[in-house]
Amino acid sequence: MSEERLPAAYTTNMREMLGQEADAFLDSYTARRTQGLRFNRLKSTSGLNLSASEHTLSLFGLEPVPWCPEGYYYEDPARPGRHPYHAAGLYYIQEPSAMSAAELLSPLPGETVLDLAAAPGGKTTHIAALMKGQGLLISNEIHPERAKILAENVERLGLSNTIVTSGTPGELSLRFPQTFDRIMLDAPCSGEGMFRKDPAAALEWSPKHVEMCAARQWDILQDAYIMLKPGGTLAYSTCTFNRIENEEVIARFTDSYPDMELITSKRLWPHLQKGEGHFVALLRKEASDEAELSRSKRSTGSGRGKNGPRTNSALRDAFQQFQAWAAIELPGFACQGVPLLFGESLYLLPESFNDTMHAGLLDGLRVPRAGLHIAHLKKNRIEPAHALAMALQPGQAARSFDMAGDGLEIHAWLRGESLPVPVDLHGWTLVSVDGLPVGWGKASSGQLKNHLPKGLRILKAHIEEQ
Numbered sequence: 526m527s528e529e530r531l532p533a534a535y536t537t538n539m540r541e542m543l544g545q546e547a548d549a550f551l552d553s554y555t556a557r558r559t560q561g562l563r564f565n566r567l568k569s570t571s572g573l574n575l576s577a578s579e580h581t582l583s584l585f586g587l588e589p590v591p592w593c594p595e596g597y598y599y600e601d602p603a604r605p606g607r608h609p610y611h612a613a614g615l616y617y618i619q620e621p622s623a624m625s626a627a628e629l630l631s632p633l634p635g636e637t638v639l640d641l642a643a644a645p646g647g648k649t650t651h652i653a654a655l656m657k658g659q660g661l662l663i664s665n666e667i668h669p670e671r672a673k674i675l676a677e678n679v680e681r682l683g684l685s686n687t688i689v690t691s692g693t694p695g696e697l698s699l700r701f702p703q704t705f706d707r708i709m710l711d712a713p714c715s716g717e718g719m720f721r722k723d724p725a726a727a728l729e730w731s732p733k734h735v736e737m738c739a740a741r742q743w744d745i746l747q748d749a750y751i752m753l754k755p756g757g758t759l760a761y762s763t764c765t766f767n768r769i770e771n772e773e774v775i776a777r778f779t780d781s782y783p784d785m786e787l788i789t790s791k792r793l794w795p796h797l798q799k800g801e802g803h804f805v806a807l808l809r810k811e812a813s814d815e816a817e818l819s820r821s822k823r824s825t826g827s828g829r830g831k832n833g834p835r836t837n838s839a840l841r842d843a844f845q846q847f848q849a850w851a852a853i854e855l856p857g858f859a860c861q862g863v864p865l866l867f868g869e870s871l872y873l874l875p876e877s878f879n880d881t882m883h884a885g886l887l888d889g890l891r892v893p894r895a896g897l898h899i900a901h902l903k904k905n906r907i908e909p910a911h912a913l914a915m916a917l918q919p920g921q922a923a924r925s926f927d928m929a930g931d932g933l934e935i936h937a938w939l940r941g942e943s944l945p946v947p948v949d950l951h952g953w954t955l956v957s958v959d960g961l962p963v964g965w966g967k968a969s970s971g972q973l974k975n976h977l978p979k980g981l982r983i984l985k986a987h988i989e990e991q
Contacts, residue, residue, distance in 0.1 A: 528554065531720065532730050538767060546796065553795040558722045561621035561800075562587070562605050563647070564595040565682050566654035568615055568961060577615055577930065577959045581605070591798075593624035595654070598799065609935045612981070613961035614682040614915055619647040622718070622793045622800030623764065626711060627651035629791060629805050630760035634659035636706040637881050641694060641749055644671035646678030648709050648762075653684045661877045662687045663705075665697060669891065676893040683916040683962075686875045688887075689894035694748035700886050701752050708749050708759045712742045712774075718764035718802040721795070739770050746778050750785065755813035758788070762805040766794075771804045784811035840866045847871055847900050850907040854953050857921030862896070870910070871900040911978050914955055914962045922955035926966060926973060930959045938963065938975060941982035946973045 528536060528551045540547040562585075569578040581587070585603040590596030598621060605611055606618050627648050632638050634657045640649045644666035653662050664679065664687055666672040672691035679687050690697070715735045719726040746761065753759055761778075763770055772790070779785050790806040844864040851860050863874040865884055874896035887895060898912040919925040926946060928935040934944055935958045943966075946954075950968040957963060964981075966973040 528552075530724065531727055534732055535717070535727070535730055538732075542766075542768065549796040550794065554721055556721075556795075557601075559598065559621055559795075559800050560600070561590060561596055561598050561619055561624070562616045563590075563593060563619045563624055563651060564597070564616045565614055565650065566595055567658055567683055568613075569595070577610055577961055580930065580959070581608075581610055581615065584608070590621045590624060590800075592793075593621070593628055596621055596624045609930050609939060609958045609963070610961065612681070612939055613958050613963050615961055617647055617650050617678070617682060619651075620722075620764075620801050622795075622798070622803035623647055623711075623762075624651065625791060625793055625803055626709065626760055626762040626805045627655060629789070629807050630707055630709055630758065632656050632660075632662075632707050635877065636660045637704060637877070638662045638707045638709070639697075639701070639705040639749075639752060640664045640709045640711075641697070641745065642666065642711050642713060643689075643709075644668070644675040646675045646682075648711055649675065649687065650678060650682045650684065652709060653679075653682070653687055656686065658684070658686050659875075659877075660686060661875055661881065663690060663697075663701075664688070665690045665692060665694075667691060667693055669893075672891070672893050679894055680898070680912045680915055683912075685873075685897040685916045686877075687894070688874065688892065688896055690887075691891035691893055694745045696890065698748040698751040700890070701882070703752070703754050704881055705752050706754055706757050708753050708757070709762075710745060710749050710759065711762045712738075712745060712770075714738050714742070714763040714765040714770050715767070716764060717766045718795075721801060735765075735767055735769050738765075739774055742770060742774050743777060746774070750778075750782055750810070753810050755784075755810055757810050759785075759808045759810070760805060761808065762803060764801065764803055766802060766804070771806070775806045775808070779808070784813075785809070786811065840864060843871050843900075843902055846902070846905075847907055850900075850909075854909070854923050855917070855921055856923060858917065865895050867892075867895060869902045870898060871902065872896045873899050908976075909953060909965055911964055911976070911981070914965050917955060917962055919955055919957050919960060919962065922953075924950060924952060924954040924968070925957060926950070926954050926968075927957045927960060935963070938977065939982065941975050941977055941979070943975050944973045945971055947971070 585599045587597035643649045643664040649664040666675045676689045715738045716726045786809050788807045793803045795802045863878045865872045872895040898910040901908040948971040954966045954968050956966045965976040
């Protein structure tokens with residue numbers, strides 16, 4: 526994209542902001558956009574998967590991203606989103622600059638964390654990996670269709686400690702006051718860092734749109750403040766360059782809330798670093814000896830709404846049924862956590878869920894994914910959920926069937942086809958590619974029936990993260 530195709534008001538703003546650097550910045554729009562992937566630490570560093578990671582490095586000619594240990598650049602014509610390893614959740618396609626935000630937030634295992642505007646899932650999956658699957662992560666996206674994509678990426682990367690919600694920031698702040706150790710707010714913005722990838726985004730830009738985004742960011746920040754624990758940290762990030770949506774929003778925030786301290790801020794510029802550009806500010810809330818806000822202010826609900834979790838005997842019976850099934854079929858799986866039953870779907874939340882909240886808090890809230898989906902109840906029998914397969918290692922299952930990443934079998938499997946297997950293989954089987962689970966099959970009479978969900982049966986690149 527040439528400077529002539531950029532909005533005149535935008536180029537004027539950037540020249541005023543950058544001075545002598547402006548020419549180099551504006552010239553960066555004529556370069557090709559930067560592409561990257563981030564290895565999923567939950568899978569890339571374990572057992573057999575190390576070889577898959579090493580193969581990926583050589584297969585796509587990857588070069589490391591300086592600010593993210595698991596991040597790598599790739600260049601055309603590489604298409605890692607089309608490889609079976611992508612379907613297996615070995616990595617996430619993510620713009621390299623965007624990887625800086627979760628690294629700066631630096632969540633720890635065992636913490637309670639919120640990703641407030643999370644779709645399509647790059648920062649959520651990054652946070653979960655840094656948490657090593659320990660603790661509790663609530664990942665929220667207000668738009669239902671984008672929340673669905675977020676839930677699919679949470680499933681694909683095998684996250685077991687993540688609840689996906691679809692509520693407004695105001696809804697969440699009423700339910701979760703002073704709840705989170707860390708909050709990621711990748712704020713909706715004017716998207717100036719998207720112009721190189723999506724020239725149409727430049728057509729939507731205007732000074733009025735920038736002001737509107739800043740006002741919306743301010744509103745969301747106030748809800749984030751309510752939900753942040755005293756002593757907790759907040760990462761505020763955008764993929765835009767102007768000061769109005771970045772430094773000025775943060776200055777207004779710290780002026781209005783004196784107990785919020787700006788720890789550091791970081792800018793990545795496309796003319797100085799290899800990436801599309803990003804802004805991240807890290808803030809800390811002053812620790813307080815005062816009692817937390819009363820839990821009575823939270824919307825507890827009954828836990829029995831039409832779309833809410835079922836409780837009591839139905840839940841107890843369902844979980845006992847799954848535990849009996851898992852004792853035989855998943856001898857290496859630790860069946861621990863807080864079970865929830867939504868309709869005929871059984872979910873498992875991490876044990877830390879009970880430390881900070883209760884199931885009633887989810888009642889009345891749109892919850893596309895209530896933790897790890899472990900099973901469907903089918904007429905008094907258990908059918909393991911696809912998400913459970915994606916969160917396992919082959920050694921945890923009683924039976925497994927592995928395929929080569931460069932073979933024909935894996936592509937047939939991802940198209941939904943059944944496969945021939947040894948006749949002595951019977952029952953539920955964890956199917957994998959080079960040690961990376963890709964779903965369930967059920968073996969009988971020398972055939973492995975494919976249980977890959979129909980919506981996942983076309984191998985394609987997922988939406989790329991900005």
